Amino acid sequence: MKVLVTGGAGYIGSTVCSALEDAGHTPVVLDSLVTGPEAFTRGRVFYRGDVADEGLVRRIFAEHPEIAATLHFAALIVVPESVAHPARYYRENVVASLTLFETLQALGQTRVVFSSSASIYASPADFRVTEASPLQPLSPYARSKRMTEEMLEDLCGAPGSGLRGIALRYFNPLGADPRLRTGPYLAEPSHILGRLVAASQGRQAAFEITGTDYATRDGTGLRDYIHVWDLALAHVAALDGFDAAFARAAATGPDPRGYLPINVGTGRGVTVRELVTAFGEVSPTPLSVRDGPRRPGDSAGAYADITRARELLDWAPRHTTAEALASALAWEAVRAERLKQATARAER
Ligand SMILES: NC(=O)c1ccc[n+]([C@@H]2O[C@H](COP(=O)([O-])OP(=O)(O)OC[C@H]3O[C@@H](n4cnc5c(N)ncnc54)[C@H](O)[C@@H]3O)[C@@H](O)[C@H]2O)c1
Numbered sequence: 001m002k003v004l005v006t007g008g009a010g011y012i013g014s015t016v017c018s019a020l021e022d023a024g025h026t027p028v029v030l031d032s033l034v035t036g037p038e039a040f041t042r043g044r045v046f047y048r049g050d051v052a053d054e055g056l057v058r059r060i061f062a063e064h065p066e067i068a069a070t071l072h073f074a075a076l077i078v079v080p081e082s083v084a085h086p087a088r089y090y091r092e093n094v095v096a097s098l099t100l101f102e103t104l105q106a107l108g109q110t111r112v113v114f115s116s117s118a119s120i121y122a123s124p125a126d127f128r129v130t131e132a133s134p135l136q137p138l139s140p141y142a143r144s145k146r147m148t149e150e151m152l153e154d155l156c157g158a159p160g161s162g163l164r165g166i167a168l169r170y171f172n173p174l175g176a177d178p179r180l181r182t183g184p185y186l187a188e189p190s191h192i193l194g195r196l197v198a199a200s201q202g203r204q205a206a207f208e209i210t211g212t213d214y215a216t217r218d219g220t221g222l223r224d225y226i227h228v229w230d231l232a233l234a235h236v237a238a239l240d241g242f243d244a245a246f247a248r249a250a251a252t253g254p255d256p257r258g259y260l261p262i263n264v265g266t267g268r269g270v271t272v273r274e275l276v277t278a279f280g281e282v283s284p285t286p287l288s289v290r291d292g293p294r295r296p297g298d299s300a301g302a303y304a305d306i307t308r309a310r311e312l313l314d315w316a317p318r319h320t321t322a323e324a325l326a327s328a329l330a331w332e333a334v335r336a337e338r339l340k341q342a343t344a345r346a347e348r
Helices: 009-020 052-062 079-084 086-106 140-157 192-200 229-238 241-253 272-281 307-313 321-347
Strands: 004-008 026-031 044-049 068-074 112-118 164-171 172-174 207-210 226-227 259-264 287-293
Touching: 004 009, 009 026, 009 229, 026 052, 044 052, 052 086, 068 086, 068 229, 079 086, 079 140, 086 112, 086 140, 112 140, 112 229, 140 164, 140 259, 164 229, 164 241, 172 229, 172 321, 192 207, 192 272, 192 321, 207 272, 226 229, 226 321, 229 241, 229 259, 229 307, 241 259, 241 307, 259 307, 272 321
Parallel strands: 004 026, 004 068, 026 044, 068 112, 112 164, 164 259, 172 226, 207 287
Antiparallel strands: none
């Protein structure tokens, strides 16, 4: 199947492209390269441009009329930046997505898989969230994801709408493609794994655990860390099983009215202290750790109930946290070379 992949030069989109190719599908990448590296588009059909450029999207479909579905990853994703520049986040994530969805609808497209986020959920007392759990997005970034879901839900539910959408709510992706084709591309990523790697390589004096007084089993924040390759395979499952997922949902519950939100995590919560211990076990260099205060805006966290992904998509995670951490370290060792090699090939 040919698939439009917006944001296909990014960390997750490019990894999903590899999983699609491994499964026999053909990605057609649309990316503005506002953050993703061009290197990750090498060897793939690639259009450089914005998802809000209706003329370009129409041209892509004219040149690839066999495209049967769209995976929509393109977005800005940095939470503190979204607090500083909310208008930019609403324009790039919400308004641009609306234009894309409208164009897809006008073109008669019927299948969209949207990258949503666990950051839209409230942190419940038992930390476990189903797709029906209360929502409480805490930042403009998280609210942009929630708003885009709401828009997609309304567009899909409108009378006569041919569009159907699956919103995959990602928990906390970690690691790289096991074959090291792609992975996190920034040298100094701000997320937890980037800070762990920096501390283990001596680029930071110590890894600081931010918050040790949460109501979790050891006081540190709890997250559901999913290997990015398992996340990639969830997209392949959502694509291959798109129509079946709607049929199953309708057969077992209320009519989904063209829209299905589905959690994608491991179904298991891991505390920051547990993650630090697991990282210490795979890291070749020792890690020094210190306890620090909570960061403003952080929550105690949540983990995914993944019953729906299992039942509707026949998908289940296959990798452990240790495997995700090991793949991240393996990727870190080749990252600069992989980005350079791809650039050198592009210049020939
Ligand atoms: N990384 C995470 O932890 C995480 C967690 C939950 C959800 N998500 C979602 O997954 C998706 C991918 O995230 P990622 O980590 O791969 O981020 P990323 O920044 O690596 O990838 C995003 C890609 O989208 C492109 N892009 C941005 N705006 C665009 C536009 N208007 N038109 C065309 N291309 C555009 C960027 O150049 C980049 O290549 C995002 O929608 C994000 O919100 C990510």
